[in-house]
Amino acid sequence: MEEMLGGIRINYLGHATFRFVTAGGEQIIIDPFLTDNPQTPEELKQVGELDTILITHGHFDHFADAIPLAQQTGATVVANFEIFAYLQSQGVENAMPLNKGGTAQVGGIKVTAVNAFHSSSIQTEDGSSIYAGEPIGFVIEFESGFKLYHAGDTAVFGDMALIGELYSPDLALLPIGNQVVMSPFEAAHAARLLGVRHVVPIHYGTFPFLPGTPEELQKHLDEIAPDVTVHVMQPGDDLAS
Secondary structure, X not given: OHHHHOOOEEEEEEOOEEEEEOOOOOEEEEOOOOXXXXXXXXXXXOOOOOOEEEOOOOOHHHHOOHHHHHHHHOOEEEEOHHHHHHHHHOOOOOEEEOXXXXXXXXXXXXXXXXXXOOOOEEEOOOOOEEEOOOOEEEEEEOOOOXXXXXXXXXXXXXXXXXXXXXXXXXXXXXXXOOOOOOOHHHHHHHHHHHOOOEEEEEOOOOOOOOOOXXXXXXXXXXXXXXXXXXXXXXXXXXXXX
């Protein structure tokens, strides 16, 4: 694992939120849900310096802290076009649109938006919802060549095999919560389709409607793709070289 990461630090902040530190020292956060995230350790809710914010979709548990963090840090926010336009309307100047199939160089990382099957909306302060475009996943390629796939919120779909074929991710961050995202059974099949050797289960246990567990994922992987290693991370844990 250390050799594969090539100097990259992967810090799990709970639910679907991760902070990545590149070998060159760039700070990246994906799907920032910190302030009201019951899984995030209190000492990690303040982010400090940040270069890039990646957003998979508009639901509160992936987007809640995006605007405050963008305003505090000046980080570049990468999201689909609808969320990009919403961010601009809220005064976020450093935003970049990226839709499915597109790739952009953002600082030292190369980011590709790929498909995800879910819904996406932004809840405003008055309780109404704004359409937030289609959800996406991200394939992130670091300077060392290490590639990470964050699936966002999604069901399993056959073209995960195409993501594996085109981008060959080394590590997949896969939701396993069930009910509103993939179940552990579907996530095991996702790992098989992607052809990855390493998986981190995410997006489970935060709320009552996310009952899937890493143990269930391991059980199904033992049957479906026994060569896949599951890395169970607790909020605050690092995968680091």
